[in-house]
Amino acid sequence: METSGSAQELLRVNKLEHSFIEGEGKVHALRGVSLEARAGEVTAIVGPSGCGKSTLLYLLGLLDRPDQGEIRLEEESVAQASDEIRTSLRNRKIGFVFQFHFLIKELTVCENVALPLRKAGLSEKDASDRAAEVLRKLGLGDKCERFANKLSGGEQQRVAIARALVHSPALLLADEPTGNLDSSNSEKVFELLLQFARKERIAVILVTHNSELAEKCDRILRMRDGRFLSD
Numbered sequence: 001m002e003t004s005g006s007a008q009e010l011l012r013v014n015k016l017e018h019s020f021i022e023g024e025g026k027v028h029a030l031r032g033v034s035l036e037a038r039a040g041e042v043t044a045i046v047g048p049s050g051c052g053k054s055t056l057l058y059l060l061g062l063l064d065r066p067d068q069g070e071i072r073l074e075e076e077s078v079a080q081a082s083d084e085i086r087t088s089l090r091n092r093k094i095g096f097v098f099q100f101h102f103l104i105k106e107l108t109v110c111e112n113v114a115l116p117l118r119k120a121g122l123s124e125k126d127a128s129d130r131a132a133e134v135l136r137k138l139g140l141g142d143k144c145e146r147f148a149n150k151l152s153g154g155e156q157q158r159v160a161i162a163r164a165l166v167h168s169p170a171l172l173l174a175d176e177p178t179g180n181l182d183s184s185n186s187e188k189v190f191e192l193l194l195q196f197a198r199k200e201r202i203a204v205i206l207v208t209h210n211s212e213l214a215e216k217c218d219r220i221l222r223m224r225d226g227r228f229l230s231d
Contacts, residue, residue: 007038010170010203011060016069016079018055029055030066031226037171037203042194044214045207047223053207056223057173060205061094062086074170091120095164095202097193099176101156103163105149109135112148113163120167134162138192154185161193165200172197174206178213186210 018030029052037043045053059066062078071079078089103112110131117127132144138158148156157177164172177193178186190213197204206217214220222229 007040008201009036009038010074011035011037011205012070012072013060014070014072016056016059016066016071018052018059018064018066020055029226030059033069033226033228035221035228037205039170039201039203040198041219042197042204042206042217043219043221044217045205045221045223046209046211046214051223052226053223054175057175057205057207060171061096061173062090091116092167093170095167095169095172097157097161097164097172097174097177099179101148101160103148103156103159105147108145108147109140109151109159110144112159113166116163116167131162131166134166135159137196138162152185154181154188157181157185157189158192161189161196165196165202168200169202172202172204174204174208176207176209178208178210186213190216 013033013035016030016033019026019028033052033056035043045056047053058064060071066079069079070077073089073093078086081089110128113131113135114127117130118124122130132141135141135144138161140155140158140162143151143155148159151159157180161177174193178189181189193204194216196202208214
């Protein structure tokens with residue numbers, strides 16, 4: 001699937017290197033990784049376990065700093081930014097979706113989705129109104145007042161996506177977002193994510209082992225031993 005080459009570039013990564021200590025040895029997790037992501041485009045990263053996919057998402061989410069290399073988010077160099085700047089960027093410009101939804105079961109669906117906005121300082125009413133709007137767009141408007149643990153697995157993951165999108169991020173990072181769902185719900189969750197990315201012009205980077213979903217993305221980057229493979 002191809003998108004327009006004129007789409008705005010939201011993320012550029014250049015020659016990322018990263019390693020960490022495991023036991024008594026050193027693991028070189030990333031070896032000169034470069035990529036770009038554009039508005040409205042979904043990029044799949046695929047590869048065997050341990051190849052560096054999740055490490056890459058961790059760095060792109062500004063949860064750690066690379067040993068070397070550059071990350072530019074909306075033209076701002078962020079790889080070695082201060083903790084304060086990185087936290088602010090995560091709260092304003094980056095959304096995260098994981099295999100497990102991590103919803104708070106004691107809160108309603110709307111309260112779960114509104115949490116990032118409340119943490120950012122929005123009033124309870126403004127946060128709730130925005131959460132309800134995003135939930136409607138994802139087909140969950142009628143679930144707003146239900147408690148999270150009363151939803152199906154597919155619905156819970158859609159709520160997690162709504163929570164990741166509620167602050168209108170430039171970049172959405174998804175680590176096996178359908179890995180805990182059956183094939184029917186996987187398809188539904190992926191299609192909603194794809195539609196939202198297109199409409200809201202969000203750059204999505206998706207790590208998945210699901211080859212059928214990967215083939216529906218705009219680009220597939222195949223990873224092995226800390227590097228992207230050439231086509």
